[in-house]
Amino acid sequence: MSTTMFDGPAVASTPRLKPGRRVMPKVARDQTRGRLFLAICAFTMVYGVLAGRLVYLGLTETDDVVHYGRAASEIATTRPDIVDRNGEILATDINTASLYAEPRRIIDPDEAAELINSVLPDLKPSELRRKLSGDAGFVWLKREISPAVQAAIHRLGIPGIGFLTEKRRFYPGGPAAAHVVGLVNVDNQGIAGIERAVDQRGLSDLHGAGFAMGRSDLEPVELSLDLRVQHVLRDELASAMERYHAVAATGVIVNAKTGEVLALASLPDFDPNNPVDANKPDRLNRMTAGTYELGSVFKSFTFAMAFDSGRVKMDDTFDARAPIRVGRFTISDFHGKHRVLSVPEIFLYSSNIATAKMALAVGLDNQRGYLERFGLLSKLQTDLPEVATPQLPKKWSDVAAMTVSFGHGIAITPMQAAMADVALVNGGILLPPTFFRRTEKEAMALGTRIISPETSDKMRYLFNLNIADPRGSGSRAGVPGYRVGGKTGTAEKVENGRYVNNKRLNSFLAAFPMDDPNYVVLVTLDEPKPEREGIGATAGLNAAPTVGAIVRRSAALLGVKPEAPQPGGALLVSY
Incomplete structure (x- = not known):
């Protein structure tokens, strides 16, 4: 058998495809690109809206945002313990509940006020109704309530009424060293004595900058006082x-x-x-x-x-x-x-x-x-x-x-x-x-x-x-x-x-x-x-x-030793 050879230019023919591969038609490719472009535009618009909303909230200080922001800051403020020279606690933080309302979620302000007054009769009814009838997103009703009061209000089941855990200052010695240790206000800020001095030494600046808030590892403030x-x-x-x-x-x-x-x-x-x-x-x-x-x-x-x-x-x-x-x-x-x-x-x-x-x-x-x-x-x-x-x-x-x-x-x-x-x-x-x-x-x-x-x-x-x-x-x-x-x-x-x-x-x-x-x-x-x-x-x-x-x-508590008693005489050191 003989083979014939041809010289000259190649002859055009249909290309051969490898087995298992298909070529997408041009129309289909154009449609896919369009869908991808629309999806990208949609996601861009969604994220743009979200970003714009965040910028708006960041630049716009509405009353509710400011108020709630302050409230969150106030309840997060933690103070260091104050101790005497022997480590005895003179002042410390304890957790306590505070009652708040979200007026926008209150269905019936009059009924809500009446129910709350049944547990907290010291709140003025007219003032309470005014707070609950407003359009604010957050209002304090009463700070630092007892666990029994918290449980009683919780059982009322009023929508839009809630509790936040705050830090309350507690002084185990009561009035023992009141004028030295001082005291704080309802927001746990020092207003007298060493409590105020601690804030003046930089604690309030830390809180304002967002540091030392909600921390339990603050170093105790050690005083020279001897509680005994x-x-x-x-x-x-x-x-x-x-x-x-x-x-x-x-x-x-x-x-x-x-x-x-x-x-x-x-x-x-x-x-x-x-x-x-x-x-x-x-x-x-x-x-x-x-x-x-x-x-x-x-x-x-x-x-x-x-x-x-x-x-x-x-x-x-x-x-x-x-x-x-x-x-x-x-x-x-x-x-x-x-x-x-x-x-x-x-x-x-x-x-x-x-x-x-x-x-x-x-x-x-x-x-x-x-x-x-x-x-x-x-x-x-x-x-x-x-x-x-x-x-x-x-x-x-x-x-x-x-x-x-x-x-x-x-x-x-x-x-x-x-x-x-x-x-x-x-x-x-x-x-x-x-x-x-x-x-x-x-x-x-x-x-x-x-x-x-x-x-x-x-x-x-x-x-x-x-x-x-x-x-x-x-x-x-x-x-x-x-x-x-x-x-x-x-x-x-x-x-x-x-x-x-x-x-x-x-x-x-x-x-x-x-x-x-x-x-x-x-x-x-x-x-x-x-x-x-x-x-x-x-x-x-x-x-x-x-x-x-x-x-x-x-004298004995301070480590001052008495002189030796005279012969035949009794020595009274303390009583």
């Missing part, structure tokens, strides 16, 4: 108010080496869990937010500046035989000795006449300079927001210098007096007070020397003498086993620009143990009455024994 000592202080102040029928009392215990506040109380106080009385004028934190003429407590500072300036020595004497008359003013002694007094006797007998002459020896400019150095002429810087500014003489004349020397004509906060006394007994270093933990090294880095160590030694000697010597005005503050020292202050109160003879502010400023003071204690009683008929109502008779009781009960 706080209870002792408050309890003794309450007992003193009852015993001496005083209208108010305040006290503080400060670490003399660090400036830490271990306890602070001001009575009457309030319960931050139910702060209905918190804004009453008599619930003021008198220790930092009230200013008072503290009377002879101020003599401590006059003696310190007299020694430190070199104008007065311990063995000097001053004539206290006759009152001092300057114009229409007369300076006299409460229990005058009517003789020349040595410097220690001036302190023991609390002579106004001799103290005024010491102030004149120091000089007006020096006196004012020392008081500024002691931090008594300017507003105290502290962690608490509630701090008052001192009230000073309008003109620093000879009369002003003499009256200021024994605590009249100048009104300061008791806390200022306590911190200045810290410097008088700790070697001469003025420390800023703190309600947070601080080491002695950190404190000394912040401190300022205001008097010499030698002057501090002399002041400790006089403080101790005033209690150890039976003639001293503070002898009733003595505590067996502890060397306590201090100074009394009995000041007539000012009403309508005049001193009132039968209304007094009694104070006792003390420190212990006097060989190397660790703690300063100040107690002030407002308008105390005689404990019994026939005796007076001076600071030595009420404020001094109150300090003694506080030291007796708190």
